[in-house]
Amino acid sequence: MGAISNDWLEPLSGEFKQPYYKHLYETIKKEYQTRVIYPDADDIFNAFSFTPLNRVKAVILGQDPYHGRGQAHGLCFSVKPDVGIPPSLVNIYQQLHDDLGCYIPNNGYLKKWADQGVLLLNTVLTVRAHQPNSHRGIGWEEFTDAAIRILNSQDRPMVFILWGRPAQAKRAMLTHPGHLILEAPHPSPYSASRGFFGSRPFSKTNAFLREHGLEEIDWQIENC
Numbered sequence: 001m002g003a004i005s006n007d008w009l010e011p012l013s014g015e016f017k018q019p020y021y022k023h024l025y026e027t028i029k030k031e032y033q034t035r036v037i038y039p040d041a042d043d044i045f046n047a048f049s050f051t052p053l054n055r056v057k058a059v060i061l062g063q064d065p066y067h068g069r070g071q072a073h074g075l076c077f078s079v080k081p082d083v084g085i086p087p088s089l090v091n092i093y094q095q096l097h098d099d100l101g102c103y104i105p106n107n108g109y110l111k112k113w114a115d116q117g118v119l120l121l122n123t124v125l126t127v128r129a130h131q132p133n134s135h136r137g138i139g140w141e142e143f144t145d146a147a148i149r150i151l152n153s154q155d156r157p158m159v160f161i162l163w164g165r166p167a168q169a170k171r172a173m174l175t176h177p178g179h180l181i182l183e184a185p186h187p188s189p190y191s192a193s194r195g196f197f198g199s200r201p202f203s204k205t206n207a208f209l210r211e212h213g214l215e216e217i218d219w220q221i222e223n224c
Contacts, residue, residue: 001028001041008048011150015143024139028126036129038065039072046074047121048147050114057117057214058159058205059151061167064124067132075120077187078110081224091187091196096219099200105221116217121147123166148173157212159205163187163196180208 004012015021031037039046062076066086071079077089085093085108093104114120123144128134148170151158158179162168164186174181184199185191206216 001025001032002043002045002049004045004048006049006052008053008147008150011053012048012143012146015146018142020139020142024143027138028135031126031128031135038067038069038127038129039074043072043074044125047076047114047119050075050111051117051119053150053154055117056119056151056154056158057209058161058217059119059121059148060161060163061148061170062120062122063164063166064122064133064135065127067127067130067134069129072127074125075110075114076122077108078114078120079108081107081109083108087189088187088192091189091192093221095187095192095197095199096202098197099202100206100219102220106223107221109224110221112221113217113219118217119151123170145170145173152176152179157208157214159208161201161205164191180204 032041060076065072066079071083071086073080077092079086079089089108096102097104110120121144124135124140125144126135126140152174153176155176155178160174160179160181162171162181162183168183171181171183182199182201182204184201185194185196187196202219209216
């Protein structure tokens with residue numbers, strides 16, 4: 001299983017000593033040994049590895065990883081460059097086009113966002129192949145809740161983008177008055193037409209960053 005080695009390690013270190021995490025670790029270890037699990041074990045903590053705590057400007061919360069072969073690589077909504085773009089990300093790109101005029105790229109690899117300080121965090125970090133939500137309730141929620149509390153404690157401007165009810169359930173944890181919280185329905189084809197389209201999260205995030213003297217996010221994902 002991959003490891004966290006940057007500035008996330010110290011604030012999260014207490015979690016590794018908790019009983020729930022020992023159970024989580026043993027469960028995940030057995031799952032990888034006996035079943036097909038996504039993402040690759042070395043990619044589980046990529047959201048933390050790619051976006052150090054001191055660089056986080058915005059947070060997008062997802063649910064659990066994509067469960068198809070070769071899709072998930074540790075960043076919510078993102079897929080590897082050579083994989084088809086999933087329907088939710090198609091809708092995200094459409095809203096990005098409508099919001100900022102970005103062209104719709106030919107891939108769904110969002111590492112460019114992570115490298116600029118957008119934490120792309122699923123609340124559950126692993127999944128069995130072709131079984132969505134199969135790792136819900138084994139301990140990941142406690143771990144990612146701890147990460148959200150750490151983010152909430154950061155005394156600097158930050159944007160939380162909460163799409164759908166599971167992400168919005170975390171709103172009660174977000175109490176810092178200096179943070180911006182943007183909520184909208186999930187970009188899934190089942191719910192995007194209920195208010196995700198037209199919510200303009202990308203321009204709103206950049207306006208907030210600009211108002212606080214921070215560099216805006218370049219949201220354009222290039223063709224590969």
